Amino acid sequence: MVNSTSLLDDIMDVYEALNETRLTGFHYKILLTASLLYCLTALDVMLIGSVLPAIAAEWKLDKVTIGLLLSSGFVGMFFGAIIFGRLADVIGRKPTLAIVVVVESVFTALCGLAYDVNSMALLRFLAGIGLGGALPQPGVYVSEYVPAKYRGTFLGFIESSWVWGALLSLAFPIFLI
Incomplete structure (x- = not known):
């Protein structure tokens, strides 16, 4: 049987050791990686709004359809945050981070091959799943390390x-249009 007081003392020792640590190259690597991830995630989230006028004109979309197209990525983000948050607890943060970057990147790139509003909405939804998994990662890494x-x-x-x-x-x- 584990003594809960001893376990709590061990946890506090780790927490204190972390807080007494000086900044190292490892910490700056976290900062650079997390900043790059956040920058690319913002690029992904915002890109649809930048290309939407051309898409709407090409496919002759009405305002309701434009709204549905824009929201599809955010719906995916909702599910991605739940799915990948749990996955990170099960398989670890690093493998989960690799998975979300691949999911986000692949489905965002495939958006360039969308041939109609339905295919674009589906691809934005799937990219959103990766985005939802990516967004919490920087804060988690910073709070843990x-x-x-x-x-x-x-x-x-x-x-x-x-x-x-x-x-x-x-x-x-x-460059795209």
Whole structure:
């Protein structure tokens, strides 16, 4: 039988050790990776809005259909957050992160091959599943590995990388359309 007081002491020792750790290259690798993930996730989320005027004109979409197309990715994100949140607890964060990046990337790339609004909505939904799994990852990694006195700074920097992804999404139509 495990002594609960001893287990709690061990947990507190790990927590204290983390908070007394100096920043290392490992922490900056987390910052860079998490910021890049957040930037690319923002690019993915925002890109549909940047190319939508051309898509709507090409496929002659009405406002309701445009709304359904836009919301399909967010519905996927809802399911992705639930599915991949649980999967991360079962198989680990690192393998789950690899899976969500592949899911997000593959289905976003396939959106370029969509031939009608239904195929685009399906692909956006599937990409959204990956996006939903990707969004919580940066915060989780920071909270698990970064000392408490640096967490706010790290999270602020990561959150600000969303802006760079959003700005990139505005540049893409120049090259895509």
